[in-house]
Amino acid sequence: MPIDAVWDRLTALHQASALNIPALFAADPDRAEGFTIRADGMVFDYSKTAIDRETRDALLALTADLNARRDAMLSGEKINETEGRAVLHAALRHPDTPLWPGGEAVRAGVAATLARMASFATHIRDGEIRGQGGAFTDVVNIGIGGSDLGPAMAARALTPYQDGPRLHFVSNVDGADLADTLRGLDPARTLVIVASKTFTTIETMTNARSAQDWLAAHVDDPAQQFAAVSSATDKTAEWSIDPDRVFGFEDWVGGRYSVWGPIGLSLMLGIGPQRFREFLRGGAAMDDHFRSAPHARNMPVMLALVGLWHHQICGYPTRAVLPYAQRLGRLPAYLQQLEMESNGKRVAMDGSDLTHGSGPVVWGEPGTNGQHAFYQLIHQGTQIVPCEFIAAACGHEPALDHHHKLLLANCLAQSEALMRGRDLDEARQLMAAQGLTGAELDRQARHRVFPGNRPSTTLLVRQVTPYTLGQIIALYEHRVFVEGVVLGLNSFDQWGVELGKELAKSVAPLLDGKTVPDQDASTLSLAEALREMRGGEG
C-alpha cells in the first residue's frame, strides 16, 4: 500500500472508532500479553493505549522503508544529508566486533579511543595521574547540550556505582553555574574536562576560560588539571592541553548521541572503565534487538509507532516521560534534546514541507513528585497527554525496600487510573456516601469525574544498572530514528539552534550601549532597560 494510503487508513481508523481502552481489554483476554514486548530482561507494555490489532497492523505498514534506512545508518552511509555525514554513534557501543561487515577500521578506532580513555580513567582513579595537590578528588565536566546532558544524566542515574572522584557538571553560561560548582573545590585536586564536539560553543568556551583562570590563580601549572574531549582536536591544541589528555571523536557522532564515546569520559571516571563497558554492552544489546526483532516485536519500532499514533494521528501535542526512579531525574531533559532536537523539524529530507507534523513536545519529571504537581492536568485536563512510565523492579537500598514498593505501586496505580477513570455514577455514589444530596451532590460529583481512557505505556527493567541504562538510552535513540524515518525528516542535524546563536552575537554590543543596525524596537528597549538596571555602564 502506498505510504499516503497508509496514513489515510490510520486517520480513518481513528475517526471511525471511538476506541476505549478498558473495552479493548474486555474484548481481548490476551491483550496484556499481546501488546507487551519482552526482550533481554526488559518489558515494554503498550496495552494501555487505544491501539487494537487492526490499528497496529496499519501502523506497521508505515515502516516499509525502515530496514533499508536502518541498514544504511548502521553501515556508515552518509544519511545525515544536510551535513554530509554518516551517523555511527552505535559503533561506539561495539568496540569488539565491527558494526557492519566492512566496519573494521571504524571498530579499531573506537576500540583504541576507548582503551585510551580507560587507561586515563584508571590512572586518575588509582591516583597515578595526579593533580598538583595530590590525587584528584573532583572532576568538573564543562559542556552543554549533548556534551553535558548525556554524562550528567547517566552519572546521576548510576550514583550507586560511582566509586571514583566526585563528578560535577557545569553547562550554563550563567556564571552562577560555574561559581556554585567551584565553590568549596580544591583547585589543586580538581580535574576540569572541557567537553565540546566543535570546541567553539560560546557557553563552554567562556566557562572553560573562567575555570582556567580559577586554576591559574591557585596552581602553578593549570594544564596539569585539564583534559579535553572534542572532534576538533586542532582547536584543543590552541588551548595547550596535553595531547595525552585530549580524546577525539569523529564527526559521525552527533552531540546528542555522544555519551557512548569520549563525551562519556566523566561518567567513566565516576563509575570506572568496566562499568562503562557494561553501559556500552547494554546499548549494543539494544542495537542487536533493533536489527533482528520483527517489527511487531521490536521495542524501538513499537515505541515509535505508539508515539506516531498519539502525536500524528490522535493529535496529542505532547508526551510525558515519567520515570519512577529519582535517579532518572535528568532523563526527561536528556530525552528532550534527543527527541526535540532530532525530530523538531518542518522540512523533509528533500527540502519539501513535511506532509505530517514534526515530533511532539517531550517533557516530564520523576514520579511520585509529578503526581503532586502536574498530574491533575494529566487526569482531568482537556488535553490528553500520553504518558510513558518507566520503572525498575528493584532499588539499591535494601533497607528502604518498603519505599520502593510504594513507588512501584504508585506507578502502576497512575496508569490504571488514567485508563479506568471514574464516571459520574461512581462520583455521585461517593458524594452520596458523604451525605450530599440534590444539586450540590451533582455539582460536587462533576468535579470528581475522571474521564479515563487516557493512554500510557510502561517500560520495566529489573534495576537501573549501567547495562539497563545503556538499553534504555539506545531504545530511545532508535525510537527517535524510527519516528524520523517515518516522518521523512533528517533526525541528525539541528539547524534550528543556529539563528539564536548568530543573533546573540549581534545583540551583545547593545548591552554595552553601542548601536546595532536593524534592531527591532522591542529588543532595543529591553536592552536599554537592562543597561539602566545594570547602572548604565558602557
Ligand SMILES: O=P(O)(O)OC[C@H]1O[C@H](O)[C@H](O)[C@@H](O)[C@@H]1O
Ligand atoms: O559539543 P558542542 O560542540 O559544544 O555542542 C553543544 C551543543 O550545542 C549545539 O548548539 C547543539 O544544539 C547541540 O546539539 C550540541 O550538543
